[in-house]
Amino acid sequence: MNPLIGVNALAERLDDVVVIDVRWRLGGSPTLEDFLAGHVPGARWADLDATFAGPPGQGGRHPLPEGRHLQPVLRELGIDGGTAIVVYDATDSTAAARAWWVLRWAGLSDVRVLDGGLAAWTASGRALEAGPAPPAADPGSVTVREGGMPTVDAAGAAELARAGVLLDARAFARYRGEVEPIDPVAGHIPGARSAPTDANVAADGRLLPAVELRRRFAETGVGADTAVGVYCGSGVTAAHTVLALEVAGLTAALYPGSWSEWITDPARPVATGDETPGVAEPRG
Numbered sequence: 001m002n003p004l005i006g007v008n009a010l011a012e013r014l015d016d017v018v019v020i021d022v023r024w025r026l027g028g029s030p031t032l033e034d035f036l037a038g039h040v041p042g043a044r045w046a047d048l049d050a051t052f053a054g055p056p057g058q059g060g061r062h063p064l065p066e067g068r069h070l071q072p073v074l075r076e077l078g079i080d081g082g083t084a085i086v087v088y089d090a091t092d093s094t095a096a097a098r099a100w101w102v103l104r105w106a107g108l109s110d111v112r113v114l115d116g117g118l119a120a121w122t123a124s125g126r127a128l129e130a131g132p133a134p135p136a137a138d139p140g141s142v143t144v145r146e147g148g149m150p151t152v153d154a155a156g157a158a159e160l161a162r163a164g165v166l167l168d169a170r171a172f173a174r175y176r177g178e179v180e181p182i183d184p185v186a187g188h189i190p191g192a193r194s195a196p197t198d199a200n201v202a203a204d205g206r207l208l209p210a211v212e213l214r215r216r217f218a219e220t221g222v223g224a225d226t227a228v229g230v231y232c233g234s235g236v237t238a239a240h241t242v243l244a245l246e247v248a249g250l251t252a253a254l255y256p257g258s259w260s261e262w263i264t265d266p267a268r269p270v271a272t273g274d275e276t277p278g279v280a281e282p283r284g
Contacts, residue, residue, distance in 0.1 A: 078136025161191030
């Protein structure tokens, strides 16, 4: 299944899908006010931090939610095991990709991302609906089954950096350790290769065509048989690169804790610049 859906296709299916608005700002407040001001007709709002992540801590800034907490929220949204779901954010699908990934990880198979987000919807001339979403007519019955998408932990990420390809989805300056606006330590996992998420999309926020994405990832060493992992600062933008890889016909594991979890152990090495795998020494 193509993980993306276009505006026209969504408009034709509004009556038989659950649409979830997951607009989000890094470090900002939830965007419920934006949702109330205007959203795709029939959409329901979900707070990315509260729904598609667990509490921050040793597991990173956006660890995976526990299934027992995620399940009642999804049922409140009216989701059953076979429900078709479309998620969207404001424009480039960064937050929507995290929602898509968590829903797939939770065992749901029919999940798509609105390519280009709300910006694409409004650019097409389609109307928005204001105000709160009505409650689901019937509560959902979904059972969360964790493990529907591949993950790696810190040790697995380090192994991929040595024996496969580990992609760092953050901005290039953060990868190099030149700046670090969020986490207390700058740099990257030794051996990781830079693949900034913003290079996955065109100027209008839509993902690049599959052939262009395959070419982009081939430049980082990713091929059809490559073992691939992806991380970022906290596992949000990395999900976007997993989505882009799937559009390209490739598969990758997500390191959910990402950089914010990696640096919680001072024994783990940190590389800066264009570091070759294995050069960095452990912090101690």
